[in-house]
Amino acid sequence: MSLDETVEVVIPLVKTITSLSFRNLNYTVNQKSTKKQLLKNISGTFRSGRLTAIMGPSGAGKSSLMNALSGFKTQGITGRILINNEVIDRQKYRQLVAYNTQHVPLLQNITVQETLHYAADLKLSSNVTRIHKTKIVNDIISLLGLEKCAHNQARVLSGGERKRLSIGLELVSNPKLLFFDEPTSGLDSESSYQVVSYLKDLAKQGRCVVSVIHQPSSELLELFDDIYVVADGRCMYQGALEDMIGTLAGAGFECPQYYNRADFAIKVASTVNTDPEKINSLMKQMESISNDQMNGFHGELNETGSEKLLNESSRRGSSPQYPISQFRQFLILTRRTALGTIRNLTLTRLRFLGHIMFGLIVGSVFYDVGDNGAKVLANISCLIMLLMFIVFSNSMTVVLTFPLEMAVFVREHKNNCYSVVAYFLSKIVADFPLMLAGVTCCQLIVYYLTGQMNETERIVMFWGICALMGWTAQMYGMVAGCICPVEVSPFVVPSSIVPMVLFSGFFIRYGELLDVYKPLTYVSHFRYGFEGLALATYGFNRTEIGCEEMFCYYRKSRKVLELLEIQNSNYWFDVAGLCVWIAVLHVLLYVSLRLRLRWTR
Numbered sequence: 375m376s377l378d379e380t381v382e383v384v385i386p387l388v389k390t391i392t393s394l395s396f397r398n399l400n401y402t403v404n405q406k407s408t409k410k411q412l413l414k415n416i417s418g419t420f421r422s423g424r425l426t427a428i429m430g431p432s433g434a435g436k437s438s439l440m441n442a443l444s445g446f447k448t449q450g451i452t453g454r455i456l457i458n459n460e461v462i463d464r465q466k467y468r469q470l471v472a473y474n475t476q477h478v479p480l481l482q483n484i485t486v487q488e489t490l491h492y493a494a495d496l497k498l499s500s501n502v503t504r505i506h507k508t509k510i511v512n513d514i515i516s517l518l519g520l521e522k523c524a525h526n527q528a529r530v531l532s533g534g535e536r537k538r539l540s541i542g543l544e545l546v547s548n549p550k551l552l553f554f555d556e557p558t559s560g561l562d563s564e565s566s567y568q569v570v571s572y573l574k575d576l577a578k579q580g581r582c583v584v585s586v587i588h589q590p591s592s593e594l595l596e597l598f599d600d601i602y603v604v605a606d607g608r609c610m611y612q613g614a615l616e617d618m619i620g621t622l623a624g625a626g627f628e629c630p631q632y633y634n635r636a637d638f639a640i641k642v643a644s645t646v647n648t649d650p651e652k653i654n655s656l657m658k659q660m661e662s663i664s665n666d667q668m669n670g671f672h673g674e675l676n677e678t679g680s681e682k683l684l685n686e687s688s689r690r691g692s693s694p695q696y697p698i699s700q701f702r703q704f705l706i707l708t709r710r711t712a713l714g715t716i717r718n719l720t721l722t723r724l725r726f727l728g729h730i731m732f733g734l735i736v737g738s739v740f741y742d743v744g745d746n747g748a749k750v751l752a753n754i755s756c757l758i759m760l761l762m763f764i765v766f767s768n769s770m771t772v773v774l775t776f777p778l779e780m781a782v783f784v785r786e787h788k789n790n791c792y793s794v795v796a797y798f799l800s801k802i803v804a805d806f807p808l809m810l811a812g813v814t815c816c817q818l819i820v821y822y823l824t825g826q827m828n829e830t831e832r833i834v835m836f837w838g839i840c841a842l843m844g845w846t847a848q849m850y851g852m853v854a855g856c857i858c859p860v861e862v863s864p865f866v867v868p869s870s871i872v873p874m875v876l877f878s879g880f881f882i883r884y885g886e887l888l889d890v891y892k893p894l895t896y897v898s899h900f901r902y903g904f905e906g907l908a909l910a911t912y913g914f915n916r917t918e919i920g921c922e923e924m925f926c927y928y929r930k931s932r933k934v935l936e937l938l939e940i941q942n943s944n945y946w947f948d949v950a951g952l953c954v955w956i957a958v959l960h961v962l963l964y965v966s967l968r969l970r971l972r973w974t975r
């Protein structure tokens with residue numbers, strides 16, 4: 375943990391949560407050369423069994439408070455978070471909390487029911503039976519009124535349905551603490567009322583439910599028990615809804631008759647800079663209430679036996695980080711990714727048919743050039759074309775689909791659903807077969823239509839290089855999709871691949887390069903791919919090339935190898951070069967996933 379990460383999260387060892395308190399929370403971010411304080415020594419308490427609304431003007435720090443309390447952000451945050459006045463470790467805290475952010479990313483091609491099932495598989499212990507999980511999922515579907523769309527894929531859901539599904543995802547593990555960031559944004563008044571009613575039901579069942587709410591109608595506001603108003607990163611009011619107007623009036627802010635109470639509170643909070651004296655005294659009053667509450671809880675807990683609870687929890691020992699083993703996580707994620715890929719019919723079909731179409735087009739353009747001494751240059755061009763297609767098609771499709779999956783990965787990993795290793799391995803395994811199938815079809819069509827040598831060893835060697843290039847390209851796309859923002863990666867991938875093509879040995883030979891560029895040929899995976907294909911085609915004791923003309927300059931394959939300056943090259947060296955590339959890209963992908971999580975801390 376870095377030095378500035380001094381949040382002391384006290385994760386309770388107790389089964390029943392009665393209160394979540396936070397003391398002197400500060401949240402500071404670096405902005406250019408300065409530091410900006412988003413939360414300023416803010417304190418408060420949320421009780422279970424009650425639905426609490428966090429309100430405040432835009433930019434007051436509501437989402438920042440949620441991010442800090444949910445543990446989704448840890449960098450730059452200091453202070454204490456206590457549950458039942460006990461300090462708990464971060465790991466346990468994350469297991470108790472569910473955080474529904476404003477925009478929950480969903481896997482587009484998975485249905486509502488499947489999404490909840492996968493969440494149950496990942497979040498519930500493997501001791502929970504399949505039947506029990508199905509019951510939990512069905513209960514959530516009916517609780518949230520999702521029966522009508524249970525078999526719809528996420529991409530066709532309405533805004534309200536998406537919202538309810540995202541809430542359902544948090545309910546699967548029956549968390550004790552639930553945070554929602556504007557769960558009604560984008561919903562009509564009726565859907566908003568429904569969603570907040572669900573939240574109220576959840577709170578009534580004994581959970582601690584806190585929701586940021588933006589300008590609620592009077593009817594919606596009535597559903598909340600407690601209100602927490604944030605103004606400029608500080609607490610301006612906390613307490614019961616019915617006491618709010620009285621408290622504000624006591625501080626000199628009189629609410630006009632028939633005025634919406636939420637609007638009035640936000641209006642008062644907006645005067646934080648214009649009427650600082652009155653607001654400051656209100657904030658001081660709230661701070662002293664917070665202190666009193668903390669002291670009160672401390673007494674309460676001592677009386678009701680927090681010691682007993684602590685002893686009980688230590689007997690139970692510390693719980694593992696994830697509800698299921700990493701191997702099971704890997705299996706579930708692989709299944710889910712594969713299902714998503716198969717369901718993405720447009721892209722999957724396009725990708726597969728694209729390979730076949732390309733094979734047919736290139737094969738017919740370069741028809742029968744493989745064993746023709748007069749068309750050697752055309753055959754070599756065909757090889758580089760094939761490689762370019764394999765690389766661009768496999769890297770670009772991944773680069774466009776990966777970022778959305780990344781958003782899901784970040785959310786689920788932060789929710790303690792699975793490890794980075796499990797996700798990393800599942801991603802590699804699940805995407806591999808489609809790539810291999812496409813590349814195999816494409817290269818076989820090209821190989822036969824262009825009339826290359828019909829020798830098993832050559833066919834296998836040719837296929838091996840194409841498969842390794844496809845694998846390299848796919849990994850390359852994943853790394854770029856993981857590190858770069860989605861607006862940048864479609865540019866980064868082609869523009870970084872083109873220089874590799876330049877040093878492949880096709881456009882300019884090794885001997886013709888300036889000395890300064892020569893080392894780059896060892897870095898270019900196109901060099902290994904192109905050289906490997908050329909050797910599989912013309913190397914390995916291939917002596918004569920067919921010739922239908924009177925004279926063919928490239929009658930001997932040795933001449934072709936000399937033309938390309940690869941007469942002394944070794945096919946297995948090229949295979950090794952590509953394997954090194956693949957290994958490095960795997961390491962890079964793992965590091966990028968970790969970096970991605972770090973950037974969102």
Ligand SMILES: Nc1ncnc2c1ncn2[C@@H]1O[C@H](COP(=O)(O)OP(=O)(O)OP(=O)(O)O)[C@@H](O)[C@H]1O
Binds near residue numbers: 410431434437439
């Ligand atoms: N990473 C960041 N770097 C710099 N400033 C930030 C960062 N995150 C948030 N802010 C700023 O902090 C302030 C509080 O942001 P926050 O999102 O918590 O406000 P909010 O009350 O949730 O607003 P809204 O109701 O508009 O969503 C805003 O002025 C915002 O611009």
